[in-house]
Amino acid sequence: MTEERLIISRKTNNRFFLMIAIGVVMLIAGIxxxxxxxxxGHGEGHGEAHDVVSWxxxxxxxxxxxxxxxxxxxxxxxxxxxxxxxxxxxxxxLVKRIPxxxxxxxxxxxxVMLLLFLIGRHDIFHWTHEGLYEVGGPEYDPIIAxxxxxxxxxxFLIRMIIYFGLWILFARLLRKNSINEDMYGGxxxxxxxxxxxxxxxxxxGISSSTSAWDWVMSMDTHWFSTMFxxxxxxxxxxxxxxxxxxxxxxLKQNGYLHLVNANHLHDLGKFVFAFSIFWTYIWxxxxxxxxYANIPEEALYFIDRLGGNNGHYKAIxxxxxxxxxxxxxxxxxxxxxxxxxxxLKIVSIAVLAGHWLDFYLMMMPSTxxxxxxxxxxxxxxxxxxxxxxxxxxxxxxxxxxxxxxNHPFLEESVHHHV
Amino acid sequence: xxxxxxxxxxxxxxxxxxxxxxxxxxxxxIYDVFSxxxxxxxxxVLGIKRSRLPIAAFIFGLxxxxxxxxxxxxMMGFDWPMIIGGKPHIALPSFxxxxxELTVLFSAFGMVWTFFIVERMIPTFRVNVFDKRxxxxxxxxxxxxxxxxxDMKALNNLLRSSGAIEVNEKExxx
Numbered sequence: 001m002t003e004e005r006l007i008i009s010r011k012t013n014n015r016f017f018l019m020i021a022i023g024v025v026m027l028i029a030g031i032x033x034x035x036x037x038x039x040x041g042h043g044e045g046h047g048e049a050h051d052v053v054s055w056x057x058x059x060x061x062x063x064x065x066x067x068x069x070x071x072x073x074x075x076x077x078x079x080x081x082x083x084x085x086x087x088x089x090x091x092x093x094l095v096k097r098i099p100x101x102x103x104x105x106x107x108x109x110x111x112v113m114l115l116l117f118l119i120g121r122h123d124i125f126h127w128t129h130e131g132l133y134e135v136g137g138p139e140y141d142p143i144i145a146x147x148x149x150x151x152x153x154x155x156f157l158i159r160m161i162i163y164f165g166l167w168i169l170f171a172r173l174l175r176k177n178s179i180n181e182d183m184y185g186g187x188x189x190x191x192x193x194x195x196x197x198x199x200x201x202x203x204x205g206i207s208s209s210t211s212a213w214d215w216v217m218s219m220d221t222h223w224f225s226t227m228f229x230x231x232x233x234x235x236x237x238x239x240x241x242x243x244x245x246x247x248x249x250x251l252k253q254n255g256y257l258h259l260v261n262a263n264h265l266h267d268l269g270k271f272v273f274a275f276s277i278f279w280t281y282i283w284x285x286x287x288x289x290x291x292y293a294n295i296p297e298e299a300l301y302f303i304d305r306l307g308g309n310n311g312h313y314k315a316i317x318x319x320x321x322x323x324x325x326x327x328x329x330x331x332x333x334x335x336x337x338x339x340x341x342x343x344l345k346i347v348s349i350a351v352l353a354g355h356w357l358d359f360y361l362m363m364m365p366s367t368x369x370x371x372x373x374x375x376x377x378x379x380x381x382x383x384x385x386x387x388x389x390x391x392x393x394x395x396x397x398x399x400x401x402x403x404x405x406n407h408p409f410l411e412e413s414v415h416h417h418v
Numbered sequence: 419x420x421x422x423x424x425x426x427x428x429x430x431x432x433x434x435x436x437x438x439x440x441x442x443x444x445x446x447x448i449y450d451v452f453s454x455x456x457x458x459x460x461x462x463v464l465g466i467k468r469s470r471l472p473i474a475a476f477i478f479g480l481x482x483x484x485x486x487x488x489x490x491x492x493m494m495g496f497d498w499p500m501i502i503g504g505k506p507h508i509a510l511p512s513f514x515x516x517x518x519e520l521t522v523l524f525s526a527f528g529m530v531w532t533f534f535i536v537e538r539m540i541p542t543f544r545v546n547v548f549d550k551r552x553x554x555x556x557x558x559x560x561x562x563x564x565x566x567x568x569d570m571k572a573l574n575n576l577l578r579s580s581g582a583i584e585v586n587e588k589e590x591x592x
Contacts, residue, residue: 291511
């Protein structure tokens with residue numbers, strides 16, 4: 001087996017920079033439109049009756065949304081690698097370097113999230129307002145005050161640093177061993193990574209849930225769901241799988257990864273298919289109970305997203321289900337669809353966009369209420385993050401051979417057959 | 419009517435796979451190959467088309483889904499309407515779990531029965547066992563002999579040269 005190095009041409013790199021530049025221009029345009037008045041895109045017209053959302057709030061919520069989405073892809077990519085180590089997975093060895101490289105976004109995600117929390121926490125999280133905790137004060141909220149032991153500035157910050165610290169540490173260690181294995185061979189690095197992966201899975205199992213409570217669920221401060229950690233995890237997982245699949249296909253179409261064949265694509269397709277269903281299962285398990293019991297404080301979440309907010313989110317609510325369940329379920333059902341690049345590519349892109357929309361639906365109703373929309377700010381932020389993510393990801397890919405030449409299961413992966 | 423078969427007995431999986439390719443390349447039609455366990459990749463070398471069972475499964479699943487929805491909508495909405503938990507008579511979200519269960523049940527049972535019928539694994543059907551060792555540790559390749567057409571000696575040599583440890587003849591009563 002020979003090494004295979006990815007070369008990112010200047011042109012491709014420039015394309016990513018162009019993406020970022022366009023994003024920034026759109027952002028500035030969006031901010032100017034909003035600052036002058038009127039508001040960009042969808043939110044127009046409602047402005048007078050409700051409190052008008054400032055451009056800075058809309059910008060910060062959008063930044064937070066994209067950062068949670070992309071950091072989720074990065075950390076869940078480490079999870080994919082770890083799962084396959086612990087399960088002695090052989091088939092994935094040829095595509096292993098892609099999730100490894102996806103994790104390169106983690107440090108940036110951590111810094112951006114830290115800064116956003118420090119600067120814009122009042123725009124994102126209702127519970128950060130001091131007045132809520134003053135007994136007898138005009139804004140005193142006994143329910144939120146009861147959650148103060150967990151939801152307070154210091155503890156939140158400590159948790160965020162711990163999550164990112166551990167995630168980055170394990171991503172680095174797993175990657176380092178993997179690269180050392182390329183150079184020195186033997187099974188010692190493999191054995192080390194199995195131990196590391198086991199530890200990471202435990203950490204990820206806890207931190208994926210708690211980070212979902214912290215970063216997403218606490219936006220609806222009154223509301224709670226015991227399914228929420230799983231819900232966000234399933235969304236991240238299927239997104240990371242779709243990102244891996246899409247990257248494999250694009251690399252293959254550009255002449256790399258020549259050892260990867262339809263059998264590997266088939267397994268990736270099965271993963272995307274299966275975890276789209278898994279996401280739907282979690283989504284429905286959460287919805288059904290709240291819909292059936294119809295207890296006001298619980299049903300509020302779905303009221304905000306269906307009839308509430310002037311029905312602002314109704315279309316997105318159902319589109320979310322169609323694009324993330326019905327579409328991958330029906331399209332990827334047959335064996336042939338999973339083995340064809342074009343089908344997989346379409347579904348991966350749909351799933352990536354669909355789960356971005358899923359996070360949009362988790363965050364926007366609780367922060368911007370009926371004032372959110374799809375304007376320059378939304379697309380601009382998404383483009384900037386996508387550009388940065390691709391830049392970091394491709395740089396990570398070029399740092400090592402695309403084929404892990406000394407992985408003990410490489411031979412098995414090359415002869416993988418479904 | 420009796421049918422005659424030539425049986426090539428193999429004791430190694432890889433030799434068997436090579437042998438199948440060699441024998442098919444020589445233009446001999448293989449009736450079937452019997453093995454104690456599923457051999458990976460044998461379908462491809464034998465040129466067996468992929469099973470259409472998944473299509474059957476999909477159709478059974480659709481039947482199960484429609485049956486479940488029809489049943490609950492008719493029962494709860496028309497035959498004996500009841501108010502449960504203040505919900506409308508036809509409350510689709512509460513029907514989803516049962517719809518899911520019946521879809522799975524119908525497609526699973528439908529698949530099993532279709533498989534049994536297509537493979538003739540119903541108790542009354544007689545299944546020919548060419549060589550009992552194919553249920554233990556040997557692979558058995560059966561080639562049908564057509565009287566006057568098949569060159570027995572050449573076939574024997576072909577099987578031997580492809581790695582068969584034994585070559586037998588067997589007559590089967592149809």
